[in-house]
Amino acid sequence: MLTPLVYWAQRHEEVYLRVELTDAQNIDIRVHEKVLQFRAQGYGAKGHHEYHFSLELLLPVKPEVRFRSTQRQVNITVQKEQRGWWDRLCVQERKPVFLTPDFDRWLDESDAEQEIKEKEEKKKRMRASRHKNEGFITQKTVFLFVYNLLQFVGFSWIFVNMSVRLIRFGEDSLYDTFHTTSDVMFFCQILASVEVLNAAFGIVRTSVVPTLIQVVGRNFILFIIFGSLEEMHSKPVVFFVFYLWSAIEVVRYPFYMMNCVDAEWRILTWLRYTVWIPLYPLGVLAEAVAVIQSIPIFDETKLFSIPLPKAVGTSVSFSYLLHLYLVLMFLGLFFNFRHLYKQRKKHFSKKRKEN
Numbered sequence: 001m002l003t004p005l006v007y008w009a010q011r012h013e014e015v016y017l018r019v020e021l022t023d024a025q026n027i028d029i030r031v032h033e034k035v036l037q038f039r040a041q042g043y044g045a046k047g048h049h050e051y052h053f054s055l056e057l058l059l060p061v062k063p064e065v066r067f068r069s070t071q072r073q074v075n076i077t078v079q080k081e082q083r084g085w086w087d088r089l090c091v092q093e094r095k096p097v098f099l100t101p102d103f104d105r106w107l108d109e110s111d112a113e114q115e116i117k118e119k120e121e122k123k124k125r126m127r128a129s130r131h132k133n134e135g136f137i138t139q140k141t142v143f144l145f146v147y148n149l150l151q152f153v154g155f156s157w158i159f160v161n162m163s164v165r166l167i168r169f170g171e172d173s174l175y176d177t178f179h180t181t182s183d184v185m186f187f188c189q190i191l192a193s194v195e196v197l198n199a200a201f202g203i204v205r206t207s208v209v210p211t212l213i214q215v216v217g218r219n220f221i222l223f224i225i226f227g228s229l230e231e232m233h234s235k236p237v238v239f240f241v242f243y244l245w246s247a248i249e250v251v252r253y254p255f256y257m258m259n260c261v262d263a264e265w266r267i268l269t270w271l272r273y274t275v276w277i278p279l280y281p282l283g284v285l286a287e288a289v290a291v292i293q294s295i296p297i298f299d300e301t302k303l304f305s306i307p308l309p310k311a312v313g314t315s316v317s318f319s320y321l322l323h324l325y326l327v328l329m330f331l332g333l334f335f336n337f338r339h340l341y342k343q344r345k346k347h348f349s350k351k352r353k354e355n
């Protein structure tokens with residue numbers, strides 16, 4: 001029987017053996033109490049043969065043997081029955097001629113202790129960062145869930161209030177929408193600015209620009225066109241704008257709430273990624289009507305007009321800016337329409353792949 005070259009190293013709980021045998025086949029390794037027996041065919045120091053060795057280890061090891069055969073060697077790992085540092089590998093003091101320390105993995109006892117400490121430190125750091133991430137994810141989830149819930153409650157109140165009034169008072173309800181719902185709408189739209197920050201800080205997987213267009217677009221209409229002109233408050237266009245805004249939000253925010261808790265209601269997903277198709281153009285159209293209706297009022301009241309130097313003239317009416325804004329609105333509509341179409345495609349193609 002030929003004996004291969006064997007390199008060994010240890011840690012407090014394990015013994016490592018590296019058997020120099022190329023393309024090892026029919027590997028048979030047995031451990032019984034303190035004796036480890038190895039047998040295999042392969043290319044060793046004496047060419048391609050069957051190689052064998054047996055080691056009577058200093059102390060008992062567990063019978064389970066882990067080994068991995070690479071092209072050049074067989075790496076064996078056995079677990080010590082008792083954790084501790086061995087003075088030598090074998091019972092006999094004189095080591096077998098084929099056995100050599102494995103200086104690639106060799107550590108003395110203090111270095112091995114240090115290695116254990118470093119491993120434990122690393123595990124502690126990973127546990128702490130995992131807890132921190134879990135903590136952050138939990139805080140983020142709670143924050144988003146509460147935010148979406150607030151928006152859902154706010155827009156639901158607006159939508160239901162307007163629907164009930166429309167049923168009860170018919171056409172008359174078109175004239176006092178601003179008076180009955182603007183406080184809640186102001187709250188929701190000011191709160192909606194958080195969505196730009198959510199996108200900017202990566203709290204949600206969405207881009208900043210479409211969110212900015214959405215929030216700036218709506219708040220311009222709400223605070224400038226409606227909020228700053230008393231004459232606009234009783235116009236029916238307020239009803240259409242507020243109804244179209246709230247019609248999407250009573251779908252969008254529950255969709256986000258489900259997303260926060262990794263849940264999904266398919267009809268809600270379908271609605272979230274479908275109702276914007278008619279609502280967005282209608283919404284921007286209603287907003288454009290509001291802007292156009294406000295132009296003569298800004299011209300008359302000179303509100304927000306830009307004063308010019310005496311030499312040049314009196315002032316530039318804010319309505320010039322509103323004409324530019326009308327163009328911006330349709331550019332913003334096109335940009336967000338395309339963005340939502342991409343989101344819809346992404347979501348529904350992901351669903352098709354999952355089914």
Ligand SMILES: CCCCCCCCCCCCC/C=C/C(=O)SCCNC(=O)CCNC(=O)[C@H](O)C(C)(C)COP(=O)(O)OP(=O)(O)OC[C@H]1O[C@@H](n2cnc3c(N)ncnc32)[C@H](O)[C@@H]1OP(=O)(O)O
Nearest residue numbers: 204205206210211214217248256259276279283329332343
């Ligand atoms: C640069 C400034 C320029 C200013 C110029 C202004 C010009 C203005 C012109 C345009 C005016 C428009 C005014 C608005 C009109 C109307 O609203 S009309 C009524 C109908 N409206 C709508 O349908 C639009 C509704 N709004 C939206 O859908 C969004 O605001 C959006 C930004 C337009 C698109 O949303 P987005 O978040 O990008 O897509 P989603 O697929 O929904 O989300 C992406 C992922 O992010 C997750 N997420 C987003 N927000 C949340 C949240 N709050 N909580 C939890 N999760 C959230 C979402 O779940 C998605 O995650 P994944 O599923 O993992 O992808």
